[in-house]
């Protein structure tokens with residue numbers, strides 16, 4: 305099964321981000337290139353595990369449940385493009401506080417992933433909220449439009465808002481022609497909140 309671990313936004317915060325995304329969807333003009341995500345798909349990926357044998361899920365869950373971590377705050381920051389505004393594939397919102405704490409939690413999660421044979425990602429971890437996926441295009445004027453969307457996003461999204469992280473969850477991802485469908489399999493709580 306295709307699995308990943310993620311942190312969810314508290315519902316009121318999720319709704320604020322989703323409202324901003326809805327405005328951006330309208331402003332991007334039917335968004336031929338942008339595939340905007342809705343409340344069901346907005347999350348902060350902690351670790352993408354990929355294909356995991358069903359027989360290993362209990363070990364993974366048990367390990368994640370045994371991690372001793374303290375809750376912390378995340379603060380929403382500005383938006384940007386991966387890998388770059390010139391070749392954008394993902395439009396995201398970042399964080400201005402709590403990044404080191406997310407990295408600390410990931411370091412512990414990596415040990416659980418290693419236990420079931422999932423390797424560490426070689427790239428440094430940058431926590432982010434994927435807001436849209438972007439279809440590649442050869443339109444030379446697109447960069448200006450991408451910059452414009454980013455500018456609008458920083459006005460429409462709840463930049464500067466903080467929220468507590470007290471849980472993370474194990475999700476199954478099923479890829480369908482209509483997009484990925486995520487199912488929460490388990491949730492892990494901080495020891496101290």
Ligand code: ATP
Nearest residue numbers: 306308345349351352425434437477478479483484
């Ligand atoms: P789709 O692949 O159809 O666009 P998706 O990316 O939402 O949908 P998955 O590919 O199953 O669905 O990914 C699940 C989550 O893990 C998403 O948040 C995705 O951004 C993240 N993810 C997927 N692959 C990686 C990867 N190689 N490294 C880091 N995160 C990843």
Ligand code: MG
Nearest residue numbers: 437477479484
């Ligand atoms: Mg994907």
